[in-house]
Amino acid sequence: MAVRTARWWGVGLFLAGSVQAATAPYAKQGDEIVTLVRTRFLDAAKGTAWADAHQGYAADAKDVEDFTRRTNAALAELKASHTAYYPKQSPGHAEVSAIFQAFLKQKKVEATGIGVDVVETPDGFFVRHVFTDGPSAKAGLLRGDRLVTVEGKPFHPWHAFTTRAGRPTRLTVERVKGAEPLSLTVTPHRVNPRQEWLAFQKASGQVVERQGRRVAYQHVYACTGEEYQQALEEALQDAFADADALVVDFRDGWGGCNPSFVNLFNPQVPRLISTGRDGKTHAFAPSWRKPVVLLVNGNSRSGKELVAFTMKRHRLATLVGQRTAGAVLGGGPQKLANGDLLYLAVMDVTVDGERLEGVGVPVDVEVPDALPYAAGADPQKEKALNVASSLVKG
16 A cells, blocks of 8 residues: 555645646756856856845746747846857847858858847837848838838848748838838748848948048948958958048947958058069058048947957047947856856956956047938948048048
């Protein structure tokens, strides 16, 4: 009789555990995140205290969006940059996977999108950057458009275009606040995010006239590999060579710039002149020695801040826009059991003895942003071009 009682008690435990797993589907995943913070966060004491306080935090999560909200709200309490959770459904997951593709040992990383940078505000999702020559640019989207619906359903960045690659897709946007939404047709493409960022950077390059001066411009959206620095260097030697000044747009996107990025503007790098037997001379200046403006904002982060700080300190550039993010820790992705990613700060970082984390880099010329319903206007960019022109001597 005692054996039978024990058997039924054991079955009861099994059933209770099954019910708990069914009613708390995100508890195990939450515990995995708590363990990673406890064992790998850069500040051991802070990580342990956070883990103790958040054990079981995900037990009541209703779905993946609720779990994501709870997780990122909890992680924000660490007050550390380079610390966020990215579920597989989110655009950020594909972007982080592309940046760390080799580290994560992923053979192929692609995402379906429309070539646009979108930011969520209390008033909805707004287009922040339209990638030059991408699907959105071809469809006529403008900076400041509010994304309303995709194929008749409310826009959500996680799943708006997941199944639409290569298929003409109906998109409605609100360009003027309160006006009837515009209907556009966009054809999403499937692409590796890093390749898309590089294509955008190259296509964004232009030389414009400002106050009688030729000002070169390029948007370095990401700096997470040597290809982005190389693309700018090639433009400086070729398409931008005859320009009088330069604007490098560091707003938004991803950081990752190598300290050697600064050498593109280092006047100590020797300038070479070669002469052939025909008497013809050829000048080669590896570094740009004309006026430079760095356009930054509160989302210019990590390696971009390292560059901005150094160039400001050594008077190699004028900073225009808004103070940078103050997000200068060393971090990396941790792959969870289900394939989601936890981006976690694991190292503190100082730049020439100064800690930029939580501080950022102040600008020389403050220009507030005006994004919602901008109808394509970009006052920060316009100001940067004008400042660059004004720096040209003679």
